[in-house]
Amino acid sequence: MIAGGTFGVLLARRKGMDLVGVFSVACMTAFGGGTLRDLFLDRYPLFWIKHDHYPLIVFGLALASSAVRKIPQTLEKALYLPDALGLGLFSVVGTEIALEAGTSWFLAALLGTITGTFGGVIGDVACNEVPSLFRSAPLYATCSFAGCWIYLLLDWLAVEPLLAVVIGLTSVVLMRLAALYWDIRLPESSPGTPE
């Protein structure tokens, strides 16, 4: 979540937004995916309303960031690992929650992936950018989706819940770091039709 919020802060700063924008985009990036999942599954109160210190943490983050004039260029790289951890955790927990709500396996994996990745999509859209998730870049949603299926398999094999979460999360992190390291990506689609 912290990593998600920080990416939101970086994105908003690149756009030269003021504190309102930085905080809003950070919240969207951090909470957007889980909010969609909760809305889709009719799960109330929403997770950030239930755990109401989450928005406070992001508010502190946005405030603190405004005191920092110069962000070291290495920060984005330093965020790769915490971001991959957040991706893994959100994906696997999202899958678990969807499964508990009685969805099919495919939907559970889909909702897990949405939980893990759509915060960034909402943040990008609000900043008037084509979502980076949709462009050809080192695998992100694919790692999340694969990790959700690993979790589903372990759950089906009746592996101890906590262990299943840890293995699912770890596999997402490893896939994501591998994709970054070897620059593995899905091919761009060709428009197919001349415009």
Place this chain on the structure above:
Amino acid sequence: MIAGGTFGVLLARRKGMDLVGVFSVACMTAFGGGTLRDLFLDRYPLFWIKHDHYPLIVFGLALASSAVRKIPQTLEKALYLPDALGLGLFSVVGTEIALEAGTSWFLAALLGTITGTFGGVIGDVACNEVPSLFRSAPLYATCSFAGCWIYLLLDWLAVEPLLAVVIGLTSVVLMRLAALYWDIRLPESSPGTPE
């Protein structure tokens, strides 16, 4: 739905997105309108969670499309009829659902139109384009809205439900095809104020 999903695929491919983007945009285009209606009316489970083979079909569509290198230029034209059918069906069924939920006539027609047309709006926004629905183009939302009122009238006249749906749907299809054929459109608004 298939037509909606296919338009999403075409849109995402024009943007050079990868499979994640193609699938996501196809889902937004196919399910966005109905999801908004279900969220607005507190109708759970959402229709694509209840009928959980819908996302699977769109997933298959996105996968299949990635195998096709060259999309024939005539495809968009070939989609006019199925798309008009989908527009009519979604609009009329959306109106029916809203009416059952106890809304007024105007709101029922509005929610029917949202069901029929807002998938495309969400897809366009996610692709960072001004929604084509909002620009001056051959009548689309207008056909949907008029068809919703025709359905409401028939419902008020106590016409047999299935017949009312079929007449409403058919009238949407005919209006849409006529609008395409004679290029009937609403006028652009003038900014009114010099910038």
Place this chain on the structure above:
Amino acid sequence: MIAGGTFGVLLARRKGMDLVGVFSVACMTAFGGGTLRDLFLDRYPLFWIKHDHYPLIVFGLALASSAVRKIPQTLEKALYLPDALGLGLFSVVGTEIALEAGTSWFLAALLGTITGTFGGVIGDVACNEVPSLFRSAPLYATCSFAGCWIYLLLDWLAVEPLLAVVIGLTSVVLMRLAALYWDIRLPESSPGTPE
């Protein structure tokens, strides 16, 4: 609400949209913030479905605007006061509703601010613009947020509810007009990292 809808109309006209676009953007601007609040708090029916003449009013506004060829340049300035009133009312009432739903103070102020300001964000995003709320401009969300806290303080002091609403609303209006008059704004964030 009227002011919010009118800003939506102006925005859509600057983009040269047709009536469908003008009405849609006006609705998003007028109802977007309250809809988010109601969805987040699981409050049904949504306020514009409960008070179903609201969309009709905006529809009339959009229709009427299409009859007006030339919008006087002074209109936007003339809207400052009604818009500030709407901002104040939506913010304070949003805070009250969130508080009743049992949220913490910080969340109540946040949801109040969302109610007051996010309609404009949704309208901007749908028109493919970076939300003006997020850019450095005369204080807007900040007035709303501060007014929400004033209301919360009065509520905590057990001030008579109606009086608390009026004081909260008035303070938002005064802060907003002061911010416009002296052009008070939050600083832009610096990207921090060279791109």
